[in-house]
Amino acid sequence: LAPWVPVVGLEIHAQISSNSKLFSGSQVQFAAPPNSLVSFFDASLPGTLPVLNRRCVEAAVMTGLALNCSINKKSLFDRKHYFYADLPAGYQITQQRVPIAVNGSLSYSLCIDNKMSQMVTKTVRIKQIQLEQDSGKSLHDDRRSQTLVDLNRAGVGLMEVVMEPDLCCGEEAAAAVRELQLILQTLGSSQAVMAEGQLRVDANVSVHHPGEPYGVRTEVKNINSIRFLAKAVDYEIQRQIEELENGGTILNETRAFDSKLGCTVPMRDKEGKQDYRFMPEPNLPPLILYDAKSLPANMNHQQVVNIDWIHERLPDLPSVKRAKLVEQYGILPEHSFALLNEDGLTEFFENVVKQTQMKPKKVIGWILNVLLSYLKQHSLTVKESPVSSFMMADLLNLLERKEISSTAAKQVLAELWKGEGKTPLEIVKEKKLELIQDQKELEQICQAVIDGQENEVIMMVLG
Amino acid sequence: GLCQPVWRFQVSSALKEGHVTPTELCQRCLALIKSTRFLNAYITVAEETALKQAEESEKRYKRGQPLGVLDGIPIAVKDNFNTAGIETTCASNMLKGYISPYNATVVQKLLDQGAVLLGKTNLDEFAMGSGSTDGVFGPVRNPWSYSRQYKEKSVPKSHSEDEESNWVITGGSSGGSAAAVSSFTCFAALGSDTGGSTRNPAAHCGVVGLKPTYGLISRHGLIPLVNSMDVPGILTRCVDDAAVVLGSLAGHDPKDSTTIQDNFKPFELPSLPDVSKLSIGIPKEYHAPGLSSEILALWSKAADLFKNAGAKVIEVSLPHTRYSIVCYHVLCTAEVASNMARFDGLEYGHRSDMNKSTESMYAATRREGFNDVVRGRILSGNYFLLKQNYENYFIKAQKVRRLIANDFLKVFGSGVDILLTPTTLSDAVPYREFIKEDNRTRSAQDDILTQAANMAGLPAINVPTALSERGLPVGLQFIGRSFQEKQLLTVAKWFEKQVKFPMIQLEEVKRHNHGIFQHQKSASFS
Numbered sequence: 004l005a006p007w008v009p010v011v012g013l014e015i016h017a018q019i020s021s022n023s024k025l026f027s028g029s030q031v032q033f034a035a036p037p038n039s040l041v042s043f044f045d046a047s048l049p050g051t052l053p054v055l056n057r058r059c060v061e062a063a064v065m066t067g068l069a070l071n072c073s074i075n076k077k078s079l080f081d082r083k084h085y086f087y088a089d090l091p092a093g094y095q096i097t098q099q100r101v102p103i104a105v106n107g108s109l110s111y112s113l114c115i116d117n118k119m120s121q122m123v124t125k126t127v128r129i130k131q132i133q134l135e136q137d138s139g140k141s142l143h144d145d146r147r148s149q150t151l152v153d154l155n156r157a158g159v160g161l162m163e164v165v166m167e168p169d170l171c172c173g174e175e176a177a178a179a180v181r182e183l184q185l186i187l188q189t190l191g192s193s194q195a196v197m198a199e200g201q202l203r204v205d206a207n208v209s210v211h212h213p214g215e216p217y218g219v220r221t222e223v224k225n226i227n228s229i230r231f232l233a234k235a236v237d238y239e240i241q242r243q244i245e246e247l248e249n250g251g252t253i254l255n256e257t258r259a260f261d262s263k264l265g266c267t268v269p270m271r272d273k274e275g276k277q278d279y280r281f282m283p284e285p286n287l288p289p290l291i292l293y294d295a296k297s298l299p300a301n302m303n304h305q306q307v308v309n310i311d312w313i314h315e316r317l318p319d320l321p322s323v324k325r326a327k328l329v330e331q332y333g334i335l336p337e338h339s340f341a342l343l344n345e346d347g348l349t350e351f352f353e354n355v356v357k358q359t360q361m362k363p364k365k366v367i368g369w370i371l372n373v374l375l376s377y378l379k380q381h382s383l384t385v386k387e388s389p390v391s392s393f394m395m396a397d398l399l400n401l402l403e404r405k406e407i408s409s410t411a412a413k414q415v416l417a418e419l420w421k422g423e424g425k426t427p428l429e430i431v432k433e434k435k436l437e438l439i440q441d442q443k444e445l446e447q448i449c450q451a452v453i454d455g456q457e458n459e460v461i462m463m464v465l466g
Numbered sequence: 467g468l469c470q471p472v473w474r475f476q477v478s479s480a481l482k483e484g485h486v487t488p489t490e491l492c493q494r495c496l497a498l499i500k501s502t503r504f505l506n507a508y509i510t511v512a513e514e515t516a517l518k519q520a521e522e523s524e525k526r527y528k529r530g531q532p533l534g535v536l537d538g539i540p541i542a543v544k545d546n547f548n549t550a551g552i553e554t555t556c557a558s559n560m561l562k563g564y565i566s567p568y569n570a571t572v573v574q575k576l577l578d579q580g581a582v583l584l585g586k587t588n589l590d591e592f593a594m595g596s597g598s599t600d601g602v603f604g605p606v607r608n609p610w611s612y613s614r615q616y617k618e619k620s621v622p623k624s625h626s627e628d629e630e631s632n633w634v635i636t637g638g639s640s641g642g643s644a645a646a647v648s649s650f651t652c653f654a655a656l657g658s659d660t661g662g663s664t665r666n667p668a669a670h671c672g673v674v675g676l677k678p679t680y681g682l683i684s685r686h687g688l689i690p691l692v693n694s695m696d697v698p699g700i701l702t703r704c705v706d707d708a709a710v711v712l713g714s715l716a717g718h719d720p721k722d723s724t725t726i727q728d729n730f731k732p733f734e735l736p737s738l739p740d741v742s743k744l745s746i747g748i749p750k751e752y753h754a755p756g757l758s759s760e761i762l763a764l765w766s767k768a769a770d771l772f773k774n775a776g777a778k779v780i781e782v783s784l785p786h787t788r789y790s791i792v793c794y795h796v797l798c799t800a801e802v803a804s805n806m807a808r809f810d811g812l813e814y815g816h817r818s819d820m821n822k823s824t825e826s827m828y829a830a831t832r833r834e835g836f837n838d839v840v841r842g843r844i845l846s847g848n849y850f851l852l853k854q855n856y857e858n859y860f861i862k863a864q865k866v867r868r869l870i871a872n873d874f875l876k877v878f879g880s881g882v883d884i885l886l887t888p889t890t891l892s893d894a895v896p897y898r899e900f901i902k903e904d905n906r907t908r909s910a911q912d913d914i915l916t917q918a919a920n921m922a923g924l925p926a927i928n929v930p931t932a933l934s935e936r937g938l939p940v941g942l943q944f945i946g947r948s949f950q951e952k953q954l955l956t957v958a959k960w961f962e963k964q965v966k967f968p969m970i971q972l973e974e975v976k977r978h979n980h981g982i983f984q985h986q987k988s989a990s991f992s
Contacts, residue, residue, distance in 0.1 A: 286693050
């Protein structure tokens with residue numbers, strides 16, 4: 004059978020972390036009472052006008068810079084029209100003609116095998132980043148035949164990150180999105196928590212034979228976690244391959260991922276073939292950004308967004324942080340990935356290192372293999388860890404000074420985990436886990452054992 | 467012409483000096499509104515709140531602390547401006563009963579100056595039209611229909627015909643505001659101007675109608691027709707008053723991102739304006755087909771007036787004028803289709819009882835809420851915005867718009883200061899004549915002399931000039947450079963002084979307003 008080449012392109016909507024919405028002053032807040040964060044503009048009251056939120060622009064510029072994009076010094080806003088209950092104005096304000104950032108790239112890493120012992124770096128091209136409004140939420144109550152509309156989310160700022168179709172499978176998609184998530188969280192431009200809807204991923208999937216044109220693509224929506232993203236993409240690739248190999252065709256349709264069944268299903272035909280009738284947003288002049296060169300001398304600093312100023316203040320991106328960790332502590336690259344992958348873990352690790360004589364190369368094993376697995380087992384975050392970095396360091400010092408064995412250390416950790424407030428030393432004393440260093444004492448113990456097992460000793464000596 | 471008294475009574479100083487109180491003034495206006503109800507100029511009369519505002523104003527005057535020239539002055543506002551607590555309908559079923567929770571910026575500014583808001587005036591539905599005849603509350607009647615000047619000149623064709631069927635339109639779409647000012651029920655009114663909607667009815671009703679430069683006055687709270695062309699319009703009985711109102715409204719509004727940032731300085735017009743150093747341009751394309759010979763003659767006379775005063779008067783060309791109507795049609799309907807998309811019955815306004823599905827509810831709501839003029843423009847606009855049509859229609863129209871704007875830039879750049887043109891093709895037609903053609907045809911005809919200024923965002927003003935043979939007002943238009951309202955209004959004031967437009971002889975006005983209006987040429991408040 005001829006091989007298939009899967010093609011995966013992602014469209015990611017990241018909710019901007021800001022106090023107020025993209026074009027109005029109402030608050031941005033998760034899980035507030037329905038329709039409690041709705042300004043006149045959000046409700047589309049006639050006569051209201053959009054006013055651009057500066058913080059949202061800065062967030063988009065930061066993100067664009069972090070993704071190696073060209074920032075467009077002049078970008079435009081457009082209206083995208085469609086009717087839906089969660090879109091009060093009957094159009095969304097977006098950037099269709101000239102978005103704020105274009106032509107970037109995102110580097111991410113994959114493990115060759117599942118053991119994280121060999122990592123390879125890949126790149127996916129970023130087509131563009133655009134600013135746009137989020138819609139409200141609608142809930143369908145089929146029993147009472149009604150739709151409930153909550154506009155709290157209507158008008159919240161989004162950055163839509165459009166990737167070129169450079170990915171080829173679920174694993175790559177997951178890794179790329181994970182890296183993007185870390186970048187956004189590092190920048191603070193989005194909290195990017197998928198479970199809270201702050202990061203939404205739609206996957207465009209198609210397959211074709213090498214050398215032939217790209218196949219018809221489907222759009223997969225309703226993906227609620229990175230894990231499900233990988234599953235959804237892989238399932239869809241497989242589905243398409245099977246369909247085509249059985250002589251069928253792929254429809255250019257939108258499909259939803261059903262996490263319970265682990266498959267994609269055609270979505271209710273929400274809009275049919277839509278013509279969005281894009282039109283320039285007449286109430287917003289072009290967005291002009293400046294850099295050090297183009298900034299006029301008499302311009303009010305408060306009134307402008309300076310790209311260079313933002314660039315200078317970018318924090319270390321995850322890739323830079325990882326490289327620094329590897330260099331500083333002599334740990335492996337895959338270790339640095341694992342550290343950054345868990346919120347707060349790097350800080351924990353560094354705190355332990357500071358407070359212990361054990362070499363970082365050894366500490367890392369305890370953090371990643373022992374502590375982390377405990378946390379995962381109990382579904383706890385690093386912040387919620389009953390074992391503090393101080394206690395951990397304390398424990399590792401005992402180990403390092405050979406006062407306890409490695410097995411004993413694990414036992415102590417198990418006790419510490421109960422969070423009863425005892426120190427490692429107290430637990431060691433309690434459970435008599437001290438390593439015995441005295442030669443004579445050891446001989447006495449061995450002798451006692453041998454004395455108690457005469458027959459077994461004779462059998463052993465004889466044969 | 468009529469013999470004109472030289473002395474002009476100024477209401478503001480009358481208030482200051484206690485010759486009349488704000489409450490008295492308000493009550494007289496309210497009474498006059500009642501007795502001119504047949505004009506159908508007002509949709510909502512806010513009697514209670516107006517009297518309260520008058521009371522507050524009175525207290526301030528008693529303390530010797532009026533807020534300014536506008537304190538206590540009764541005004542009216544076109545019903546497409548949001549007014550908190552007072553119904554805002556846009557003369558449409560879609561917004562019947564809609565009480566807005568906020569004031570438009572211009573309304574708030576007037577209230578902050580102590581103005582007394584008498585009510586909301588009638589218009590074409592959603593400001594679409596040039597007659598103020600297509601709103602759900604019925605047409606507005608031009609007060610001049612009932613003037614002695616008109617009655618003297620009109621010859622009834624038969625006995626069965628009476629003045630009831632002979633009344634003429636106000637023009638539109640701000641007809642209610644124009645009629646309100648013309649009939650002395652208020653001292654100033656807000657209109658809106660997208661293609662001439664303030665200047666057109668101003669011309670037909672014999673009042674001053676100012677269209678400011680786009681971006682000078684905030685549109686926040688003005689329910690939009692075409693966002694890129696709409697401006698709040700000012701209707702008054704004299705140019706000085708327009709300057710005062712402009713002074714209180716202009717300036718940057720952070721709530722409207724299309725207002726310019728520059729600081730605006732309110733200005734006073736010179737009491738003796740001088741036009742001798744100016745260059746007046748006469749654009750030849752404004753000699754449009756259908757222009758009445760009367761108006762042509764007046765236009766020519768006006769040009770002579772300027773010449774005789776020492777101004778340089780030259781013929782100029784704005785070659786793309788003839789494309790402006792078709793260009794406007796594309797851009798206007800496209801924006802209308804977009805702006806009307808929010809009217810779905812969900813959050814506010816009319817909601818149909820149809821509830822089989824969201825889509826069917828939307829469709830029924832919009833069919834029931836909008837008249838056929840609005841629906842027609844929505845359909846056209848959506849057509850032009852379709853992907854396959856966008857380039858050929860919308861983009862093309864934007865390019866033509868640029869050419870039209872450049873015509874003006876060229877002319878103003880060549881040394882011309884002000885353009886002088888007619889405002890309308892003829893005087894006001896009788897309602898029964900007007901409705902023989904549909905809204906689209908009428909709009910295309912009537913907007914031809916006013917529309918281009920909106921395309922280019924330029925300031926323009928109608929100044930009442932003379933009465934026609936039928937005894938109805940005719941006005942002429944001045945178009946100025948961007949943000950040069952001071953120069954524009956100075957020229958307008960000079961012209962106003964020259965022509966001495968007669969006061970309307972209206973029975974109801976005479977009856978209600980002895981002391982204040984008796985010896986008025988035109989009652990001003992400034």
